[in-house]
Amino acid sequence: MDINKALEDLKKEPGFAENVGMVLVHNGVVRGWSRKDRSEVTAIEVTPDLEKIEEIRADIEAYEGIFRAKAFAHSGRMQPGDDVLFLIVAGDIRENVKAALADFLDRVKAEAVTKKEIFA
Template identity: 60%
Template sequence: MDITLTLAELKKKPGFADNVGMVLVHNGVVRGWSRKDHAPVTSVRVTPDRARMDAICRELEARPGIFCILAEAVEGECRPGDDLLFLVVAGDIRENVKAVFAELLDRIKAEAVIKQECTA
């Protein structure tokens, strides 16, 4: 996902200017160390469940104040520093957008993306 292009396209959607006061973006990247034991990571194999990701996005998009949610996960083998997961939540006010963004991130990672780390 090209964030600059994605945001430019989002702003062209009918109703954007009337309904959006905040856009939050997540650009997850592969860490060079494992979260569980800080061992060096050489690669990560990513398997996204795109149907589940879409279902979560549509469910959360129905929440009050949310205008649009976009999610994209890389599939395959990634190296430290590579982009892994992009999330965009656009909505009316901070309280609505932040809450949905936090839930989106947690649910996508828990329910829709499988990562297998290869450590040194």
């Protein structure tokens, strides 16, 4: 996903200027260490549930003040530094957009993405 192109396209949507005062982006990246014990990770295998991500995306887009929510998840084997997950939330005011992005991220990670860490 080209994040700059995605933002450019979002800004061209009818109603953007009238409804959006903030856009937040999450760019999840493969860490080189495990969250569990900080041991070195050489790769991860990620399996996103795209149907569930779409369901969550639609829920988030229905939040008060949210104009648009977008998601893009990579799948397969990835190395530290690789992009894994992009989330975009555009909406009216900071309080609405921050809360929506936090919920979006937490739900996608908990409900729609599985990953397996591969150690050295």
